[in-house]
Each structure stands twice: as C-alpha cells, then as structure tokens.
C-alpha cells in the first residue's frame with residue numbers, strides 16, 4: 001500500500017499536491033446552500049464540477065444531493081455564460097420549483113469573469129422566488145472557504161436589522177460539520193433556553209428520513225425569514241473560525257450584531273466555551289442535564305485515561321475540525337505529533353487567524369514539539385509518519401491508505417467519510433459527541449491491542 | 463406497462479417549449495413495426511437541467527487514463543478535479559513491483575490565483591520534475607482542467623520539454639471540462655493520445671502466446687477484468703494488453719502484436735479499436751461479458767474468429783464446466799427476481815449490457831438509456847455516416863492513422879472477414895435498440911425530473927443507475943443498484959460476476975428493511991386500536 005512513498009523527504013517547492021487533504025470551494029458552497037430551506041444549489045460552470053460535487057456529497061451523506069448546473073460548452077466558455085445562467089434560472093423555476101436558487105461559480109466561470117450579480121438582475125425570476133450567489137474560485141482556499149463564502153452570502157442577501165433593539169436571540173453558525181453535529185448544537189442551545197437561529201442548517205435535508213416518498217426539498221434548512229431575522233439577533237456565535245467567522249463579521253458590519261468566534265465545540269474545553277458563552281449572553285443557569293452530561297464525560301475520561309496517556313497521534317483534515325481534535329486528544333493525555341490541514345492557514349491577525357501559529361500555541365502548552373502544516377498534503381503526512389511513527393491516525397476516509405501502509409489504528413472524523421455509514425447522523429460535538437469520540441478512539445486502540453496480543457496476554461478485562 | 467405518446471407529452475409539458483421539442487427527440491417508445499427509429503444523442507444538456515453527466519476531463523483522466531497503473535497521472539488545474547477522480551471509481555490494479563503501482567496517488571498542480579493570472583506552465587514543469595524525483599515512473603500523463611485552456615497554458619510544450627529532460631514519455635491531454643457535451647469527448651481525447659504516443663511504441667513484433675488478444679473498454683471495476691481474464695486464460699488466450707483496467711504502460715505499448723481486439727465498452731474505446739484496424743490490420747470484436755448468455759456467446763464468437771477446432775473444443779469445455787457450476791446458484795436467485803421490472807440507465811454501454819443479465823434473472827427492462835452515448839450505441843454503427851457533428855463535438859480533434867508499413871498485416875483474408883461478419887459482430891456494434899422489446903422506452907441523458915415522472919408511471923421494481931440518483935430512488939421505496947461502482951461489490955462480469963449480481967439484486971428485493979417504512983401508528987387509528995385492545999377506556 002502506497003509503496004511508492006519513501007521515508008526520505010525530498011523537499012518539494014512547486015506548490016503541487018500529492019494526495020490532497022482539501023478539495024475545491026464549490027462543494028462547500030453547495031453543502032452550505034443545502035442548509036437553506038427550499039434551496040436548490042446551482043453550479044455555474046461545466047457539468048463536470050456539479051457532477052463531482054454531487055457524487056462526493058452523496059457518498060458522504062448517503063442521501064439525495066440535488067443541484068443543477070449551467071452545463072457550459074466551449075461556446076459559453078468563450079463568449080461568457082450569461083445566456084446559460086439565464087436559461088438555467090428559468091428552467092429551474094419552471095421544472096423544479098425551488099423557493100430559491102443559490103448560485104456558486106467554478107474555476108471556469110471565475111476565470112472568464114462572469115458577472116453573476118448582474119446576470120441575476122436580468123434573469124426572469126418568478127414572483128416570490130429568489131436567486132442568491134457567491135463567488136467560489138477554486139484556485140483560492142479550499143472547500144471550507146467555499147462553505148464560508150456561501151454562508152457570508154446568506155448574510156449579504158438576507159440579513160437585515162429591522163428592530164431598534166436587538167432581540168433576545170443568538171445566531172449560531174455551526175461551520176462545515178455534519179447534520180448530526182448541528183442537531184447536537186441545537187439541543188445544547190435549547191437546554192440553555194437560548195432562542196437561536198442556526199444557519200446554515202443541513203439537518204433534515206441531508207439526513208432526511210425514509211418515508212416511501214422522495215422530497216426534492218425536505219423539511220429541514222434555515223428559512224429565509226430566519227436568515228433575514230438574523231440581523232436582529234443580539235449575538236452571533238461563530239463556531240470554527242475558518243468556516244464561520246467571515247459570515248459573522250459580515251453580520252456585524254451589516255447589522256451590528258456582535259460576534260463571538262469560538263472553536264468548533266469538539267471536546268470538553270471547546271464545549272465548555274460554548275456553554276459559557278450562552279450562559280453569559282442569556283444570563284441563564286446551566287441546566288442539570290448538561291452538567292450531568294459533562295460530569296459523565298469527565299468520569300469516562302478519567303476512568304479510561306490509561307488507554308490514552310502518552311500515545312502519539314497524527315491528525316489531519318479541515319482546520320476547524322483538526323483544531324478541535326487536537327485539543328480533545330490533548331485533554332486525554334495523548335501527544336499530537338503530526339498535525340496537518342490541506343486548507344491554506346490564513347494570516348496571523350486575519351479573522352481566521354493562522355492555523356500554524358494557533359496549533360503551535362495549543363500543543364506548546366503541553367510542551368509538545370509537533371510537525372504542523374497548513375496547505376499540506378497526505379504525501380507529506382505519510383512521510384512524517386514514516387520518520388516518526390504514531391499510535392493512532394485521525395482524519396477523513398483518505399487516511400485509511402496511510403493507516404494500512406503503516407499498520408496504525410485509524411479513527412474516521414470529518415469530511416469526507418466515504419467508506420463507513422451513520423457517521424453523519426452522530427455528533428462529534430458537545431459533551432455527548434466527546435463521549436462518542438472517546439469511545440471511537442479507545443475502541444480503535446484496544447482492538448489493536450487485542451489483535452496483537454499473544455494468547456497468554458489476551459485478556460477478558462481491559 | 464407501456465406508456466402512450468399522450469402520457470409522454472404530458473411529462474414533457476412541464477418544460478419550456480424549446481426544451482420540450484428538444485427532449486422529445488431524446489426519448490423513444492419502441493415501435494419497431496414502423497421501421498427504424500432515430501434517437502438524438504451526444505448533444506448538449508440544457509442549462510439548469512439536473513443531469514447525471516460529467517465532463518471531458520472525467521472521461522479522459524477519470525475513465526480512460528486513470529486505471530493505467532504504472533503511470534503517474536498529473537492533473538493540471540485547481541485541486542478539485544484531481545481530488546474527485548482519486549479512488550472513486552473502483553478500478554482495481556495490482557503490480558509485481560509494488561513501488562510502481564500509482565493507483566492510490568492523486569497528483570495535482572493545485573493552481574492558485576497567481577497561476578491563473580500569470581500562467582501555470584512553470585509550476586507544471588516543476589511538478590513533473592518532482593514526480594520523477596519521487597516516483598521514477600515509466601511514463602507520465604498530464605490532463606488539463608477547465609481554466610488551463612482559457613489561460614492558454616501550452617501543456618504540450620511543457621510535456622515535450624519534460625520528456626527531453628527526463629527521458630520518459632510525458633503525454634499531454636487537452637481535456638478541459640467544457641469540451642464536447644459529456645465524458646464522451648474525454649474518451650475520444652484519451653484514445654487519440656494513447657494511440658498516438660503509446661500503442662506501438664514497444665519493440666515486440668510477435669506475441670508470446672497463442673491467440674493473442676487485447677481487451678478494450680474493460681476498466682476492472684470491482685475486479686471485472688480479473689474475472690474475464692480468469693476465463694480467457696483458462697481457455698488458452700494470451701492477453702497482451704487491457705485498456706485500461708489494471709492496464710499498464712508496459713503492456714499497452716506492445717498492444718500492436720495482438721491478433722484480435724475485444725471491445726467491451728464500445729463508447730469509451732471504439733476510436734482505438736478502429737485505429738488499430740487501420741494501422742495494424744487487426745479487426746475488433748464487440749464482446750459482452752455481462753450476463754451468462756452474453757459471456758457464452760462472446761466466447762464462442764472469439765473461437766469462431768480464430769477458427770481452431772481445438773480452441774472451440776476447449777471453449778465448450780470451459781463453458782460447460784462454468785455453467786454447471788453456477789447454474790444452481792442462479793436458479794435460486796431467479797426465484798426471487800422472476801417477473802420483476804427494471805430501469806437501466808447508465809454510462810455509455812452498461813445501459814445495454816445489463817439488460818441481458820436482468821433478463822436471465824427474469825427481470826424485464828422497461829426503460830433504458832445512456833448518460834453520454836452516441837446514436838450508434840443506441841441504433842448500431844450503420845448509422846455512423848448519418849451522424850451530423852454539431853459545433854460541440856467539432857472541436858474534438860480526429861486522429862488519422864495510416865497503415866504501419868512494417869507492422870500492418872491482414873489477420874484474415876477479405877473473404878473470410880466478410881463471411882465471419884455475417885455471423886459474428888466483427889468490427890460492428892448493433893446497439894441497444896434491437897435488443898429492446900416493443901413498447902419499452904429508450905431515453906438519452908435521462909434527467910432527474912424525467913426519472914421521477916417515469917417512475918410514477920411505470921413503477922419499476924428496481925432502478926439501475928449511478929450514485930447521484932440512487933438515494934432519490936430509494937427514498938421512494940424502490941431498490942437502486944449502482945451500475946457504475948457496483949455498490950462496493952463485484953465483480954459483475956463473467957460467470958462469477960453473474961452470480962454476484964444475482965445475489966446483490968436479490969438482496970435488494972429481499973431486504974427486510976423495506977417493511978419498516980410505514981410506522982405502525984400510521985396504519986392503525988389511534989382510538990380503535992385502544993378500544994380493541996383494552997376495551998372501552
């Protein structure tokens with residue numbers, strides 16, 4: 001497996017990628033747009049992009065992913081895709097009848113420079129329907145950037161400050177996470193009795209139930225009214241800086257809604273931060289139910305600490321998720337020694353901060369000297385692991401090849417997970433999500449210990 | 463079961479008027495009494511329509527080039543395209559030298575904004591250098607994605623310079639996603655490149671074994687190619703090269719020594735088959751290893767071509783042995799499948815191939831079609847002269863080859879060839895139309911809306927298609943079978959494949975999960991339930 005990967009690291013300076021740890025912007029925009037109720041994402045470009053993005057999202061969620069395309073041909077690429085977009089908009093409303101269309105661009109239409117807002121203005125849009133857009137040049141950022149861009153566009157197109165006083169409600173931007181995570185975050189907000197608007201919200205859309213009937217626009221998704229009303233909230237909690245802070249900043253600029261940017265609530269500390277933020281904003285007691293969950297989590301972590309302590313871990317994936325996972329494994333006493341994301345890291349001081357600096361600070365607190373890289377690839381990660389082996393690998397499905405090559409226990413977390421099911425329904429966020437992660441990690445480590453044990457060391461109790 | 467023209471009109475009425483007329487030409491209700499019917503295919507999909515189609519890059523790098531295991535395939539473009547064609551198609555491969563198997567690698571130039579503005583040629587050249595330094599492959603391919611053509615990067619020049627620097631072939635493919643109207647354009651571009659640069663580059667003049675053949679248009683999805691190879695080697699054929707599943711640069715360059723080319727997927731590889739005939743005088747045979755009967759027929763046609771009695775006898779021996787072995791298993795699954803109906807909408811050849819296998823299980827295909835085929839795949843190659851190329855396909859270059867002065871050799875006398883052509887599909891494909899029953903429907907580039915409408919009308923028991931519509935259909939309570947990637951199962955080709963397919967399809971029908979869709983409280987009124995069980999409360 002991956003036998004062409006050598007231990008010797010030859011410096012690569014081209015900027016090319018071998019075995020990516022990111023993909024392109026539009027897929028993130030498509031996913032975010034699915035989190036608006038009654039929305040059909042539309043890919044403005046050639047068919048291939050849309051087909052790839054639908055295929056990939058379908059495989060991750062195992063649910064229908066509906067999206068349309070401008071189906072460019074060479075003519076459109078030369079003369080511009082205005083006619084394609086206008087025809088598309090007309091046909092979509094007539095044939096599929098969504099409440100709104102969310103257009104995102106592709107590298108083709110970005111390169112030729114189609115002016116989407118102007119094209120939308122001149123398109124035939126039926127009464128009561130809406131078309132929004134975001135620019136998603138694939139040669140900038142990653143799929144996380146695309147998610148962030150579409151989420152910011154929701155603010156641009158909808159959010160308005162219409163009340164003189166801000167309402168006692170909070171906006172929660174969950175970031176590029178699974179519907180199972182969004183449901184868990186909403187459950188926590190409900191327990192905290194905090195009225196909230198979550199956007200985007202793909203729960204009920206890409207985890208829709210089997211009823212014997214296909215619904216092109218399922219029950220879930222943030223409504224347009226909610227997106228508008230987000231401008232009246234007294235606070236926005238942006239979970240995950242890379243996926244969520246941009247939209248939150250925009251909401252602050254446009255509607256004067258202050259922002260609290262927190263980590264994706266993976267693990268006990270990040271979840272505590274979310275709970276504390278809600279507690280402070282709504283001056284409300286933390287209910288016993290949550291406190292009990294937290295106590296259970298601490299109990300579990302303490303009871304099992306000896307499975308984890310001192311074990312070396314490699315973590316890769318999307319920056320917000322990787323940050324959360326790094327903190328979580330550290331809270332278990334593990335040592336994250338290789339930490340990598342494919343997404344570019346951002347500059348220190350920018351709204352998204354710098355992945356490299358932040359992770360360095362995080363692991364530095366435990367005195368760990370780790371390999372850290374943004375805009376990295378899995379070829380690099382694999383070579384790191386060959387040079388400094390680890391006891392556990394955490395990442396998306398693509399990690400399975402490295403895990404097999406190096407015979408390392410592997411825990412699948414993040415996007416995409418293409419070879420296991422149910423994951424998108426189950427949270428990794430919140431106290432209960434952390435319990436699930438602890439179970440997954442200890443399961444992987446102990447299964448390995450059992451597998452490798454001699455008969456006489458193979459024990460009933462562990 | 464059949465639908466009427468009026469019902470069809472009603473479905474199409476939902477479209478804007480221009481689109482109505484357009485789509486009508488892509489849909490045929492089989493009525494062979496009134497002579498040959500014509501279908502429109504390989505024309506652009508209307509913007510806004512939710513189609514299953516992909517792009518030229520997907521057809522070139524994803525389908526044809528990707529499976530070649532000992533070459534490193536570089537995608538020149540932003541990251542997405544390389545990423546999505548990495549390990550997603552299930553084309554399996556193994557090599558003796560483990561370090562020369564690149565099937566699990568994805569290499570991209572990951573173009574950034576500055577590359578779009580200032581050009582990406584330098585970066586591409588550097589990526590090629592790094593690939594050589596790290597992997598030492600025998601050959602490299604470079605495939606272009608959408609922006610590359612627009613910004614005017616000359617990938618051919620970069621490839622040529624790299625060839626000189628490194629002394630290995632570096633093949634450039636201008637398969638930008640906007641070319642043509644689907645994956646099909648990319649197949650053609652890939653075919654041209656391989657024919658031009660690889661096939662015939664080897665030094666072999668004669669095959670090592672008896673009955674040397676190439677297997678074309680077999681991509682080893684789920685191990686299909688390995689099952690076919692098992693059968694063919696058992697009979698005594700020498701497989702020189704497979705295009706391209708588990709295929710290699712090493713084998714491909716000597717593909718010219720074969721005596722016969724087998725064509726499984728006509729759509730994706732017919733260009734090479736044709737060019738091999740012109741250049742080396744090697745005829746091609748349309749084969750079909752999907753389904754027991756088709757496999758048997760294919761094996762007999764092959765033996766017929768070589769005409770050797772010993773080969774014929776061996777063929778019959780293997781057929782008899784295999785059939786005796788699998789028949790009891792097939793029988794058991796037939797009981798589950800008998801009397802059911804299917805939709806079969808896939809790719810460019812499977813929409814046809816799987817109908818036979820469904821038929822063997824007692825399942826009638828009531829609607830079929832292709833995602834990106836041409837008219838000849840529906841109606842047969844006799845329509846080729848009538849196909850008008852439109853603006854969209856004109857920009858795919860045609861490669862013209864000539865007889866190779868040293869290697870051209872007629873494999874059969876013209877008389878023998880003519881005589882065989884009457885009996886076996888030699889250098890000919892008859893398409894799906896002739897195999898479909900009266901009243902069945904043929905749809906080209908079936909889209910989401912039509913899928914829903916046809917399902918409502920015809921209520922098939924199973925839907926064979928790809929991943930993008932699988933869960934749509936299953937939500938309606940109808941089992942859906944992926945015929946692109948086999949739902950992570952396979953092989954489905956050959957004798958063993960037929961059994962696997964029968965098992966998987968039966969599983970789809972027999973799964974207990976369908977019974978749980980309606981919750982009990984939806985079937986039992988709240989009040990009467992209580993009254994009956996516990997008396998009046």
Ligand code: SF4
Nearest residue numbers: 024049106107542543
């Ligand atoms: S990188 Fe560009 S061309 Fe490729 S799939 Fe993404 S948007 Fe499409």
Ligand code: SF4
Nearest residue numbers: 727730809810811812
């Ligand atoms: S068999 Fe189908 S999926 Fe495979 S290459 Fe041919 S047309 Fe494409």
